[in-house]
Amino acid sequence: MVLTVGRLEKVKGYDVLIKAWQDIEAELWIVGDGSLKDEYMALIEQQPHLARIKLLGYRTDINALMHQADLFVMSSHYEGCPYVMVEALMTDTPMVSTKVGAMVDILPEAYLANINDSQDLHDKIKRALQQREQTQQDYAPVFAWTKQQLTFDKMLDNIIAIYEQAYQQHP
Numbered sequence: 001m002v003l004t005v006g007r008l009e010k011v012k013g014y015d016v017l018i019k020a021w022q023d024i025e026a027e028l029w030i031v032g033d034g035s036l037k038d039e040y041m042a043l044i045e046q047q048p049h050l051a052r053i054k055l056l057g058y059r060t061d062i063n064a065l066m067h068q069a070d071l072f073v074m075s076s077h078y079e080g081c082p083y084v085m086v087e088a089l090m091t092d093t094p095m096v097s098t099k100v101g102a103m104v105d106i107l108p109e110a111y112l113a114n115i116n117d118s119q120d121l122h123d124k125i126k127r128a129l130q131q132r133e134q135t136q137q138d139y140a141p142v143f144a145w146t147k148q149q150l151t152f153d154k155m156l157d158n159i160i161a162i163y164e165q166a167y168q169q170h171p
Helices: 014-020 037-045 062-068 083-090 118-130 132-149 152-169
Strands: 002-005 028-031 053-057 071-074 095-098
Touching (some): 002 062, 014 028, 014 037, 095 118
C-alpha cells in the first residue's frame, strides 16, 4: 500500500500521481479533502486500474496509516518542510517525492522525481516498491537522522539557537 496525505488542491500534484499509477501493483490511498475531490474522482475513473486508487477523505488516524504503508509519496509542485514528511520518516516509511522543498535536502536522490513528470514519478515509485529491501537500506540513515534531528525538542533547540545568535549579533 502506498500512502499520500494532503489537501486535494492543485499544488499537491495528485493529478500527476493518479496518471503515474498505470501498472503499479499496489493500492494508492489518497488521504485528504479539498476543492478538487470531484475532479480527482473523475480522473481516477478514467484510469485502467481504478480499483487500486482510493480517495479516503479526511482522516485522523494518519500515524496508523503510515505504519501500514509500504511507501509514502509526495507529488507536490512546491513545498517547504511539510510535517507529513517528518511523520513518514519517523514511522520508518520510505518516501518518493518530487524535487521540492526540504525533500531535496533530506531524501536520497534516487527517490526524487521531477516536478509535474508522471513518468518519472511512476518509475521512482515502481522501483522503490520492487526493490523494497534496497529501499529500506537506502532509507536507514535517513530514518536515524530524522529521529535525531527532526524531533520537536531538537527543532525547538535549533530555533532558540538561531534567535540567540541573532540577538548576540544585534543586541
